[in-house]
Amino acid sequence: MLERRNRAKDKTKKRSRLRGLLITLLVLIIVGAGAYTFRKPLALMAFDLFLSGQVEEQLEKSYSPIEGEKPKPVVAAKEMKPFTALLLGIDQRGNEPARSDTLIYAVVRPQDSKVLLISIPRDTYTEIVGRDKDDKINHAYAFGGAKMTKDTVANFMGYPADYYAAINFEGLRNVVDELGGIELPIDKDIVNKHKDHEKFTIKAGKPLYDGQEALNYVRYREDSDFNRTKRHQIFLNALVDRMLKLDQIGKIPDLMDMLGENFKTDMAPSFIIQLSKQLLTNQAPQINGFTIMGEGMRKNGVYYIQANEEDVTFAGELIESWTNPNTKTEDLLSPDAQSAQEGQNSEQP
DSSP states (O other): OHHHHHHHHHHHHHHHHHHHHHHHHHHHHHHHHHHHHTHHHHHHHHIIIIIHHHHHHHHTTTBOOOTTOOOOOOOOGGGOOOEEEEEEEEEOOTTSOOEEEEEEEEEEETTTTEEEEEEEOTTBEEEETTTTEEEETTHHHHHHHHHHHHHHHHHHHSSOOSEEEEEEHHHHHHHHHHTTOBOOOOOSOEEEOOTTSOOEEEOTTOSOBOHHHHHHHHHOOSSOHHHHHHHHHHHHHHHHHHHTSGGGGGGHHHHHHHHGGGEEESSOHHHHHHHHHHHHTSOOOEEEEEEOOEEEEEETTEEEEEEOHHHHHHHHHHHHHHHOTTSOGGGSOOTTHHHHHHHHHHHOO
């Protein structure tokens, strides 16, 4: 009798274990299917629960507000309005003075998931605010850091930037390597061979390019400054595409740790977190670019670029359109509008 009861208990336990296993498998299937169907909400939940606090803590190391400027209030992700930011790519080698090798005036529309990048050639000749002299616009960073650069760009463009974000290219190299490389549209070998330049070759047609190759891509300078500026925009697009992949979300803390001292911004950590959450719940950002063109000139033997007034004016029109929260997505002024207008004008007798 006792033996029969024991066998019955064993069968009950086995059925219980089997039932538990089936329930577990069913839960895994449901969760797995849900993870596939609702990838973005789950990514947001994972980011919010496991990563946001850690990332915010790391961002504190990069938070560098400009003296004299009041921090802007942080709002919830869904309440974010269009804002502007001056993106600076800092190229500092050894003991050389740090200069902003890349200057991009960005307009971000969080609700639309749209970004406008207005590139300013680094050799642009303009007044350096605070120095009472005209010089290359990228020298402002060497003279007075982020503040002087923001003031100089605001004077040049006619529109101040809400924020700045400066990153040393050396930090980007490590980030690209951690991401396993990025895709770059290189269909012809790029060879830097000038006697006064760093020598390197970037092979064409590779599926992915590592950090050093990506760094060389943005540094290549043996064609026009305008082409170099366009490559910076291409690089940023490629980096964003790579980072926005779902399987890269868990790497965010490591990526932030790698940037370390190579990244400085006056965006509050909580603001960046809210912006990240908004981007995770929305479609992948659509990035539009416009480059201010100009004519090369020499002054006292130094090469400069005199910006086209028409391009500067049009850049202002773009900023007004994109920063207006009442502008509908379909009504945003396109960066291609000026090229189309120029084409129409050239066809007129």
